[in-house]
Amino acid sequence: MMPRSTLPIVAVLVFGMSFSVHAETIQISMENLVISPAEATAKVGDTIEWINKDIFAHTATARSGDWDVTMPPKKTITLVLKKAGTIDYYCRFHPNMKATLTVTP
């Protein structure tokens, strides 16, 4: 049996912990052949939501080979990040579209 006064502290700790592991969703748009923001940061476990606003199909292709996501015109595609690192990626169909994603552990 814990003393009463420690309960709120425990509650804060538990709440704080669950809050810190809560994964976030980061939105990145592809519009008019531009990836925005061109530099984004996220944590392992976060979800990236690429929103293709163009009438063209695009890809988010990691130069490292870690992932290669294809998004049809006017569609949103998500990817859960599993690995930390700084990843340069581009659109295979339109190689002028480039961006960087920094994934922290």
Next chain:
Amino acid sequence: MFVRLSAAIAAFGLLSSAVLAQGAKPTDPQIAHIAYTAGVIDIAAAKQALAKTSNKEIKAFAEDMVRDHEAVNKQALDLVKKLKVTPEDNDTSRSLSKNAADKLAELAKLKGAEFDKAYAANEVAYHKAVDGALETLLIPSATNAELKSLLQTGLKIFQGHEQHAEHVAAALK
């Protein structure tokens, strides 16, 4: 290099002089027709390449051309429908189509690496010509804001194609 450049200039000259010969800037229905025709031509060229080539780079490039030009043309059709505009055939569209038919016939006779090189060189020249026409003639002449905006999107994507084609052509040398 000289051949490629002069082909581009000749093609562009053809594109603009045919319009200028009519003595006026092209109208929106004519611009829509020219832009759509230019897309159809590049799709046909890409389909020919897909049927003939065994080069991975050429194949990927041609697939990009079909995908992007079909997307622009679909958007163009949706727009003319929405604006209740009927695209109007004109001398520029006709000379573009005539030239393209000649080019298809010329390329049809080539095989293997020879075909790949000729296709890539023509894609560079063709996109240069179309981009030039969009920039100096079609976009400035368009009066409807939505048509102008679609042409601007087209220009941006075709400039990427031009670079991509240059890259593919250089890799074949």
